[in-house]
Amino acid sequence: IxxxxxxxxxxxxxxxxxxxxxxxxxxxxxxxxxxxxxxxxxxxxxxxxxxxFKGNGGKISHYENNEKVINLKDLGLNQRQIVILTEIINNNVSMTYDDHIKMFNTSKPTAERDFRKLAKLNLVKKSIANRKVQFSSPDY
Structure with missing residues (x-):
């Protein structure tokens, strides 16, 4: 060789x-x-x-009964929401509105809208810890 x-x-x-x-x-x-x-x-x-290396084009896998692939772009997510979701799932972390604001230099209403859409699509779950709203990966 x-x-x-x-x-x-x-x-x-x-x-x-x-x-x-x-x-x-x-x-x-x-x-x-x-x-x-x-x-x-x-x-x-x-x-x-x-x-x-070619990635999976904005698709993530999660488990319900069988493996299911979700195309994030088909869900109409914006780039901030894709970054947030990737961070939460890949690093198994929780994020707050303040994290969003610091990460993207946005306002609280923008952070709330982004997380609200992710929660509505059941891509993240909302909880309260230490008097702060947190979003983390749902249990599949």
């Missing part, structure tokens, strides 16, 4: 920083397929090698 930089490859292989020569690319492809995503695209320039 030809490698872009034989010396670096040899050093990493001998120091056990590489699991197996040539396995990384096939492993990336396998993992993308297992996740239901497109295979990565590989391209090579004069001084570079690029790998493009």
């Amino acid at each position: 030809g490698h872009r930089n034989e010396r670096i490859c040899d050093i990493f292989y001998k120091t056990n920083y590489m699991e197996h020569i040539g396995r990384g690319i096939s492993q990336m492809i396998d993992e993308m397929k297992k996740s239901g995503l497109e295979e990565p695209e590989f391209s090579e320039g004069n001084d570079s090698f690029k790998v493009m």
Whole structure:
């Protein structure tokens, strides 16, 4: 197998920083397929090698009885709402109106509208803790 930089490859292989020569690319492809995503695209320039991973286009998965995929753009969510929802779900955190205001430099009515829509669509749940309204991931 030809490698872009034989010396670096040899050093990493001998120091056990590489699991197996040539396995990384096939492993990336396998993992993308297992996740239901497109295979990565590989391209090579004069001084570079690029790998493009294609995401799931604004879709998130949650569980009810079976796995269900929701396309956030089809729900009419704005970019702030998508960012908030991604933050809450991916990092398993709760967010408040103040968090929204700081994150987007918005007003409280804008924060309330954004969270109200997410809650109405059952994408987040509303609760009160320490006298603050919080929004977190619903229990699926």
